Amino acid sequence: MRQKILEINGEEVPALGFGTYKLTSRDGEKAIEYALSAGYRHVDTAEFYGNEDVVGNAIKNSGVSRKDIFITTKVWPSNFSKQSFIPSVQGSLKKLKVAYVDLLLLHWPSDENTTHIATELLYKCLSLQYTRLIGVSNFSLDQLIAAQKIAPVFCTQVEYSPYNNHKKLLYYIREENLMLTAYSPLARGEVLKEPLIKRLSEKYNKSASQVVLRWLLQQDNVAAIPKAGSEKHSIENMQIFDFEISAEDMQQIFALARNNS
Ligand SMILES: NC(=O)c1ccc[n+]([C@@H]2O[C@H](COP(=O)([O-])OP(=O)(O)OC[C@H]3O[C@@H](n4cnc5c(N)ncnc54)[C@H](OP(=O)(O)O)[C@@H]3O)[C@@H](O)[C@H]2O)c1
Structure with missing residues (x-):
């Protein structure tokens, strides 16, 4: 099935990625291998998840060429110091068994001063060619703007499901032509029980999860990284490129938001 590719600042990123939080041990490895065999080409992990080795094994076992996979990892705040930052990134690359990550x-x-230092070190990782692109996660709009003054930020990763209102942030990232990656896009399964989502699922003859992921990927500059341990969910979440949610129904889903941006 054809996929949506985001074109941002000359980069091409598969809009649908695969989240790997809690995918550990051989079972986790198999789920990631399966996702790659099914066609996912964007994988999200983090030092904190303790599974970079599992992701690295799955990539190796999949037989998919390294250059065809967009790999994201993250540095945990306890490694934001000058002593720890670079060694922690080198550790991530070693566990992932790659020479560089994409993002x-x-x-x-962290606190303002520590985050400033970490952003400079993040920038250094670009020149060291440990990564092709850099970004931030769980930053407020003001914190994102502050980071941009230090380094060329490509992406901000935030929790984004129909329960989150990111109106101001979305406006900003489109103005700046940044990528917004939606984590916990299914609200960890919670939003799939919403009556509106169930109604739309019947209307479009698609699953609740497909409706939510399609809603996200119909938005400009937005990528989403649902996690699926089960093969059924993994495949189902990919089959979202053969229908379109109407403008009116898009607005109804936006109205589920619980917080103000
Ligand atoms: N930057 C950050 O601070 C941060 C924080 C949280 C998450 N993340 C990233 O975002 C990824 C996704 O977020 P998440 O794992 O928190 O939650 P999520 O993707 O919103 O939800 C995952 C849950 O939904 C279920 N699910 C997936 N597809 C489904 C389907 N088609 N039908 C029904 N249920 C389905 C999964 O079940 P099964 O596993 O049983 O298939 C799992 O229980 C993470 O894995 C991680 O990579 C980043």
């Missing part, structure tokens, strides 16, 4: 993120902001 390296600061996983969470």
